[in-house]
Amino acid sequence: MLEQTRIADTGKIRIVIIGGGFGGIELAKSLAGAEVQVVLIDKQNHHTFQPLLYQVSTAGLEADSIVYPFRKIFDKQDNFYFRLAEVQSVDTTTQIVETSIGLLRYDYLVIATGATTNYYGNEQIQKHATPIKNIEDALSLRNTILSNFEKALQIDDEEQLNSLMDYVIVGGGPTGVEVAGALSELRKHVFPKDYKELDFVKMDIHLIQSGPKLLNGMSDEASVKAQKFLEDFGVKIWFDRKVVSYDGYTVTLDSGEKLISRTMIWAAGVAGAPIEGIRKESIVRGNRFKVDTYNRVEGYDNIFAIGDIAAMVTEENPQGHPMMAQPAMQQGRLLGKNLQNIIVSKPLKPFEYSDKGSMATVGRNHAVADLKVMKKEYRTQGLIAWFIWMFIHLISVIGFKNRFFVLMNWMWSYFSYDKGIRLIIGKKKENIPVEAVTQKAVV
Missing domain, CATH: 3.50.50.60 (FAD/NAD(P)-binding domain)
Structure with missing residues (x-):
């Protein structure tokens, strides 16, 4: 048949x-x-607004705020059929x-x-690194981040503690920059309130970029400004470095340098x-x-x-x-x-790409934008770029209800300095188990 x-x-x-x-x-x-x-x-039975996946992974948005069922999108299109x-x-x-x-x-x-x-053929990195490509990845990363700090409360050994609190992000494109910025905001405004027993001065955020600049494809002004924003936020940027191996605990760079982290976020390509x-x-x-x-x-x-x-x-x-x-x-x-x-046997029209420009947000009031309007280029950084980034992404989310909840979450986070979606639900990335190297504390 x-x-x-x-x-x-x-x-x-x-x-x-x-x-x-x-x-x-x-x-x-x-x-x-x-x-x-x-x-x-x-x-999947839904469309995912991928540009905001990083906010789901860093507890800024609920997963259902950036997904929309295909059948709902096309419920009034009579010639449309969907199969999962x-x-x-x-x-x-x-x-x-x-x-x-x-x-x-x-x-x-x-x-x-x-x-x-793209893990560039490195099976070890593929096994242990955490990607952010779909909703499942984003939720897994959120669960991993929150679980790490729950485990850290039980650890006295300094290296073990740092391995749970430190994060390595590979890739200096928009995703890597946005994840690094979001983690730095969590470190400053949220985690110290949730985990009062931990010293977040010890939480290091490393961003590894294979080239000499961030945000390849954007202007030099955007790249330099994004770097300054991240460094002001305390993110440690490693230029001209590549990760050659990661066993779930030790990140080895091509320079021979090593970083210790149980969570390596892969945004490298x-x-x-x-x-x-x-x-x-x-x-x-x-x-x-x-x-x-x-x-x-x-x-x-x-x-x-x-x-x-x-x-x-x-x-x-x-x-x-x-x-x-x-x-x-x-x-x-x-x-x-x-x-x-x-x-109907009519001539075809060749594709001509209309470049609207590129944007990336680094955190509250901080973004970079290279815009192209009527063949003219406009470059802006900081607060104005941040508002443009929010507006463009908000109107691009599918569904009025989703736009409303995204806006409400953003407003709540902005005025409260809080991210309310700190829930551990479902799977998390499991690497090397935390070793029982400390005596149980008396409570």
Whole structure:
């Protein structure tokens, strides 16, 4: 039996989208009202607003404030179908997608699987480091951070204590900078109240960057200012260093230097998440599919890729467009129009990326922003950049209810100097067990 996913064949052209990230969502929306059948497949039943994952991991937001069910997003789109499944492979000859719940035929296939954490082939680091790529990662990190301090209350040995209180963040991009800033705020305003017995002068936050500057891709002004903000917050920045090993306790750098920490947060890079069945010749550096200016995967007429998984190699972008939300959203919207043009034999419009700029927040009243408006560049740092960052992220969160709760949490945190989501629920990252090296205290 060909169809096992219980999606009726309506007789219309079927467009299957794999992945409900920023690109996949925009593509599906752009096909509303078109005489096609839109099928979205994702291994989660919700869209995640990834730019705010770090706030979930640092107790600033509840997880359900930044996720939104696919079925709710598209509840009024009659040509839309969703299936919760994991794609296993694609047969490009018979035009069949094999999923964990069965087989699905397609006329046009769009791969929008996004990216996965890139450990650069280091299996030891992959085993012990903590990524921040999805909701599960963020909740696991929050649980780990809070559990570490609960354990620290039982430790007298200085090295063991420091290993629980110190944090190593690898990667000086926006995620690494934002996590470092959030942890420094927790260290200053929150943890001393929760754990009065601990001396938070001993809590070190290390940020390791492989290059000579933070926030590659942003202006030098933004990089320098972000560095100053973090150093003022007491974050120790290590430039021109790479992590070569981490066993869950000792972080070893390529310089030979060592740091002791039970929690190493990996924000050092991402790679594409390609699907089995697509010709290997179509995959380029970073595990991305090489696409033309219409987002067609090289070697295919009816298979497309958008967002992080797509490498549109041009003279202006020899490595493809940046792996961020804006290129994915713009590609999704244009591809929706182009697919409709293909169906009626109209000419296609090539993709031209409209760069809106980049932003990163470092903490309360501190952010950096490189904005592009009407082909003019505007750069700002500090309080104004912070307000711009908050506004842009707030309006980008899907769902009025989610925006309301995000805003309320931000206002509460700002005026109370508190982060109220300090709950240990679910899994946490387990590395080397804390050794019983101290005598039990008399209570």
